Amino acid sequence: MNSSRPPVPLLAWRPLVGILFRQIVLYRRSVPRWMEIFYWPLLDLLVWGFLTLYLKKIPSFMPSAVTSLLGALLLWDLLYRAQQGISVMFLEEIWSKNLIHLLIAPITPFHVVGGAVLSSIVKVLLSSSVAAFLAYLLFSFRIFSLGLHLFFFILALLMMGWALGILTTAVILRYGQEAEVLAWGVIFLFQPFSAVFNPVSVLPQVAADISRAVPASYVFEGMRSVLVQGRLPVGDLMMAFLLDFLYATVALFVYSRVITRARQKGFHLKLGS
Amino acid sequence: MAFGETPEVLLAQEVRKRYTKDGPWAVDGISLDLRRGEVVSIVGPNGAGKSTLIQMMLGLLVPDSGTIRIFGTDMATGRRKVAHRINYASTDLSLPYSLTVRENLMAYALIYNMSNIRERIEKVLVTLNLEPFRDIRVGRLSTGQVARMGIAKALINDPELLFLDEPTATLDPEVSAQLRATLQGMVRDRNMTLLYTSHNMREVERFSDRLYLMNRGRLVAEGTVPALMTRFDTEDLEALFLQMVQRERESDE
Numbered sequence: 276m277n278s279s280r281p282p283v284p285l286l287a288w289r290p291l292v293g294i295l296f297r298q299i300v301l302y303r304r305s306v307p308r309w310m311e312i313f314y315w316p317l318l319d320l321l322v323w324g325f326l327t328l329y330l331k332k333i334p335s336f337m338p339s340a341v342t343s344l345l346g347a348l349l350l351w352d353l354l355y356r357a358q359q360g361i362s363v364m365f366l367e368e369i370w371s372k373n374l375i376h377l378l379i380a381p382i383t384p385f386h387v388v389g390g391a392v393l394s395s396i397v398k399v400l401l402s403s404s405v406a407a408f409l410a411y412l413l414f415s416f417r418i419f420s421l422g423l424h425l426f427f428f429i430l431a432l433l434m435m436g437w438a439l440g441i442l443t444t445a446v447i448l449r450y451g452q453e454a455e456v457l458a459w460g461v462i463f464l465f466q467p468f469s470a471v472f473n474p475v476s477v478l479p480q481v482a483a484d485i486s487r488a489v490p491a492s493y494v495f496e497g498m499r500s501v502l503v504q505g506r507l508p509v510g511d512l513m514m515a516f517l518l519d520f521l522y523a524t525v526a527l528f529v530y531s532r533v534i535t536r537a538r539q540k541g542f543h544l545k546l547g548s
Numbered sequence: 549m550a551f552g553e554t555p556e557v558l559l560a561q562e563v564r565k566r567y568t569k570d571g572p573w574a575v576d577g578i579s580l581d582l583r584r585g586e587v588v589s590i591v592g593p594n595g596a597g598k599s600t601l602i603q604m605m606l607g608l609l610v611p612d613s614g615t616i617r618i619f620g621t622d623m624a625t626g627r628r629k630v631a632h633r634i635n636y637a638s639t640d641l642s643l644p645y646s647l648t649v650r651e652n653l654m655a656y657a658l659i660y661n662m663s664n665i666r667e668r669i670e671k672v673l674v675t676l677n678l679e680p681f682r683d684i685r686v687g688r689l690s691t692g693q694v695a696r697m698g699i700a701k702a703l704i705n706d707p708e709l710l711f712l713d714e715p716t717a718t719l720d721p722e723v724s725a726q727l728r729a730t731l732q733g734m735v736r737d738r739n740m741t742l743l744y745t746s747h748n749m750r751e752v753e754r755f756s757d758r759l760y761l762m763n764r765g766r767l768v769a770e771g772t773v774p775a776l777m778t779r780f781d782t783e784d785l786e787a788l789f790l791q792m793v794q795r796e797r798e799s800d801e
């Protein structure tokens with residue numbers, strides 16, 4: 276026994292790998308979890324893909340507007356998976372009565388979030404790669420036609436998804452499993468204001484005003500702009516990142532406050548029991 | 549002993565905690581200490597405040613007043629500085645059922661930033677007689693094996709202070725005896741400190757160097773088992789426990 280063993284450094288990589296490792300092994304063995312990654316995105320892709328095939332036959336529809344539906348679908352799914360990746364991982368810890376083990380380990384609650392972000396990246400990569408490949412194979416839609424902009428669109432959406440995931444996690448931690456439904460539902464609260472399948476200009480004024488505060492709306496507007504007009508409004512993308520930064524700051528602040536409050540009130544100790 | 553550390557492994561001073569502003573005190577002014585190489589039990593009826601006290605010792609809860617220091621560090625503010633030197637197992641907790649014994653230990657060895665992970669896992673598996681189950685999923689283990697798995701996880705970081713919450717509650721007498729012998733060996737050979745709770749008074753009697761008796765958030769007696777039995781003129785710990793609880797009830801009435 277070595278009592279001079281130093282504390283785990285704040286930026287140690289092993290704890291993050293430990294959290295990621297658990298998630299990867301959990302997914303490796305679970306058919307329902309694989310379905311979550313591949314089944315639903317595939318079904319969405321088929322439904323919207325067939326719709327685009329139909330719309331393309333209507334003469335008044337612009338082909339580029341039609342194909343942008345598939346781009347929107349792929350990017351929306353990415354946002355959804357990023358948010359879920361964080362919240363569902365947290366729920367898995369609650370369901371398996373494992374959360375306390377993590378909270379007494381020599382890591383911070385931010386390591387738990389960091390591990391969740393890493394596992395979310397793996398899941399999003401897997402899910403999006405398969406969906407993008409199938410979109411090309413079945414409907415000849417090339418997501419990479421968005422060029423280098425695609426990288427920034429993905430990054431902006433991931434950041435929004437992670438921020439919402441952290442916020443959802445904080446709410447579940449505070450209010451318990453009754454708030455579990457948020458893990459699946461919260462992102463849909465943002466969907467009408469994210470301009471996923473329609474431009475902001477068609478929204479009623481109130482909805483359009485709200486959408487200006489949603490980072491995803493700038494991404495989806497940008498995507499349509501690239502696909503239809505071949506140019507990207509850089510200012511809009513900057514705005515998306517600015518809002519992402521704001522969302523992330525709020526989410527981390529709330530998460531941190533909830534953890535502090537939990538240590539005073541003990542509501543985290545009842546989770547999963 | 550590292551620089552700045554106190555001789556006590558754990559020192560709790562006047563610790564108080566309640567969950568609601570005007571509610572009853574779950575822990576009411578408790579002071580206690582643990583020294584290196586000791587086996588100390590905390591016993592008391594359900595609702596005595598044992599779990600709340602241990603949760604504060606682990607840094608999961610912060611006391612409303614008073615302090616708990618482990619290796620000289622205040623757990624309310626510096627938990628992470630000493631968390632790698634302590635660990636905890638409880639029958640209330642579990643580990644992901646779809647991971648094997650080895651995978652769960654691997655994850656926690658990484659989370660505790662251990663080096664020589666494979667050797668460490670093998671050592672823990674041997675210590676708890678879990679080698680035959682290393683590649684079995686936790687969900688397929690028996691209740692007793694799951695309990696040992698929980699303790700294996702708690703030993704993965706080679707802790708100097710180990711908290712065990714009713715470690716033998718789900719084990720048969722033979723396995724309980726084996727586990728006690730294993731833990732006693734670790735305490736003796738590695739000078740580990742062990743704090744545990746149990747409702748099995750015979751086990752507490754045989755296993756503990758000292759014990760603290762709690763009731764309604766307060767410490768009602770402390771000392772070595774023989775000293776307490778002499779003081780309260782009882783023949784066994786169970787009689788002492790019942791006598792103590794009865795006295796408290798009568799004094800409340």
